[in-house]
Amino acid sequence: MKTLKMTIDANHKKSKINKEIYGHFSEHLGRCIYGGLFVGKDSDIPNVNGMRTDVVEALKELQVPVLRWPGGCFADEYHWKDGIGPLENRKKMINTHWGGVLEDNSFGTHEFLELCRQIGCEPYICGNVGSGTVQEMSEWVEYMTFDGVSPMAELRKQNGREEPWKIKYFAVGNENWGCGGNMRAEYYSDVFRRYAVYCRNYGENKLYKVACGPSGDDYHWTEALMQNLDKKNTQGLALHYYTRTNNDWSKHTAPATNFPLIDYYNVIKNTWVMEELIQKHSAIMDQYDPEKDVALVVDEWGTWFKVEEGTNPGFLYQQNTMRDALVAAINLNLFNQHSDRVRMANIAQIVNVLQSVILTEGDKMVLTPTYHIFRMMKEHMETTLVHSYMENDTVTYEEGSFPALSQSVSINDKGQLIMTIANASLENAYTIDAATLNFKADKAEAVILTGGMGDFNTFEEPENVKEAAFTDFELKDGGIVINVPACSIIRFIIG
Numbered sequence: 001m002k003t004l005k006m007t008i009d010a011n012h013k014k015s016k017i018n019k020e021i022y023g024h025f026s027e028h029l030g031r032c033i034y035g036g037l038f039v040g041k042d043s044d045i046p047n048v049n050g051m052r053t054d055v056v057e058a059l060k061e062l063q064v065p066v067l068r069w070p071g072g073c074f075a076d077e078y079h080w081k082d083g084i085g086p087l088e089n090r091k092k093m094i095n096t097h098w099g100g101v102l103e104d105n106s107f108g109t110h111e112f113l114e115l116c117r118q119i120g121c122e123p124y125i126c127g128n129v130g131s132g133t134v135q136e137m138s139e140w141v142e143y144m145t146f147d148g149v150s151p152m153a154e155l156r157k158q159n160g161r162e163e164p165w166k167i168k169y170f171a172v173g174n175e176n177w178g179c180g181g182n183m184r185a186e187y188y189s190d191v192f193r194r195y196a197v198y199c200r201n202y203g204e205n206k207l208y209k210v211a212c213g214p215s216g217d218d219y220h221w222t223e224a225l226m227q228n229l230d231k232k233n234t235q236g237l238a239l240h241y242y243t244r245t246n247n248d249w250s251k252h253t254a255p256a257t258n259f260p261l262i263d264y265y266n267v268i269k270n271t272w273v274m275e276e277l278i279q280k281h282s283a284i285m286d287q288y289d290p291e292k293d294v295a296l297v298v299d300e301w302g303t304w305f306k307v308e309e310g311t312n313p314g315f316l317y318q319q320n321t322m323r324d325a326l327v328a329a330i331n332l333n334l335f336n337q338h339s340d341r342v343r344m345a346n347i348a349q350i351v352n353v354l355q356s357v358i359l360t361e362g363d364k365m366v367l368t369p370t371y372h373i374f375r376m377m378k379e380h381m382e383t384t385l386v387h388s389y390m391e392n393d394t395v396t397y398e399e400g401s402f403p404a405l406s407q408s409v410s411i412n413d414k415g416q417l418i419m420t421i422a423n424a425s426l427e428n429a430y431t432i433d434a435a436t437l438n439f440k441a442d443k444a445e446a447v448i449l450t451g452g453m454g455d456f457n458t459f460e461e462p463e464n465v466k467e468a469a470f471t472d473f474e475l476k477d478g479g480i481v482i483n484v485p486a487c488s489i490i491r492f493i494i495g
């Protein structure tokens with residue numbers, strides 16, 4: 001087994017790892033909202049105010065910090081007034097973007113904010129720029145947050161909510177370079193400035209406004225937005241990047257399960273592209289915002305594969321394997337490592353869509369390998385990144401190469417080191433010989449997620465992939481020696 005040296009310096013503290021990096025995304029898409037999160041009060045599936053109890057409990061276990069809604073592409077077609085008031089009066093419409101199914105608007109603003117209350121997370125609302133007006137967006141903010149006498153506050157009260165809600169995160173449009181209006185960067189940057197003005201801060205409520213950012217490596221978009229930055233109204237710039245087997249958007253033909261080896265390698269290689277994207281977009285942002293006041297908000301990331309056989313292609317329902325677990329761990333390690341600029345990230349999407357943490361079918365629910373990564377790595381939330389350096393190995397295959405290992409280390413307020421190491425090599429195990437500087441590593445506990453690259457959980461066999469206690473390490477004077485198996489993710493709490 002190859003030995004790789006690692007150094008961790010507990011005194012070299014870097015940026016805070018915001019809990020919002022462990023955020024999620026829910027869209028009116030397929031069975032994410034309807035059936036996944038929300039079943040309605042009259043459902044036989046156990047629920048509280050229409051929210052599935054099993055799903056809410058599982059999400060509470062993850063300590064989900066923030067949930068983005070209502071889209072996605074749906075957001076720029078969503079008119080929030082269609083989703084308030086008595087159910088029987090709510091407009092029924094066709095969800096043209098996602099599967100052409102009926103949207104009855106039974107899940108709207110009140111229901112979303114009730115869901116966030118039950119989960120215990122911050123709401124992150126995405127306003128409609130593509131097909132909505134400035135007035136409509138402005139009134140939504142007023143409806144939710146104004147604590148006084150105004151037409152929207154009165155309407156909210158008529159609909160049964162006396163007190164305003166506290167809303168922090170608010171996005172001014174989604175993918176306005178594409179489904180959100182097909183705009184040029186220069187044009188959108190002015191549109192953003194205009195809409196953002198009318199998203200008011202009422203009373204104590206201070207909005208954290210997020211501008212639509214680039215798709216993948218569209219550096220021109222970032223440059224144009226940053227050049228035209230209105231700093232007082234811009235707290236974040238969104239980045240979207242999905243991991244696929246190839247980079248042709250039109251082809252989601254790669255299976256999520258039973259995939260060939262070459263697909264595994266390409267997916268891991270492509271997920272590492274996130275590092276380059278963060279570095280290059282951050283470098284542009286640094287030129288205009290050296291103080292790093294504006295966050296890079298990776299509010300859509302994750303894998304995108306072929307839908308499960310027999311399901312509506314517009315529903316984006318895919319299974320989730322050990323490969324997805326590695327993708328999640330590599331990305332979360334990258335976000336931790338770049339937490340000086342990346343202050344929120346939202347995996348797409350929370351239930352039944354793309355790289356979900358939970359899948360449901362009727363009253364059944366299963367936790368995916370990605371769920372287990374979020375449960376393991378939640379220990380990094382609200383900790384401080386510390387300096388760590390690890391020698392690495394390279395996995396080389398016929399179409400490219402990628403680093404075998406990924407890692408991040410942080411320190412919590414109890415003075416414990418939290419460390420996650422992911423090994424994406426399918427062939428090699430490694431011994432990591434880590435020196436912990438300025439830290440007494442006198443006790444440690446660890447959990448591991450491991451299995452074959454294509455292992456996954458089903459409703460019938462929900463525990464094929466799940467965390468287990470990990471003990472193949474030894475504490476030594478001034479450090480720790482760890483034997484990391486192939487295709488595994490290990491999370492340590494040291495001290």
Ligand code: AHR
Pocket residue numbers: 027071072073074174175300348349354
């Ligand atoms: O997450 C699915 C879709 O991907 C979102 O609606 C859109 O923003 C992105 O293109």
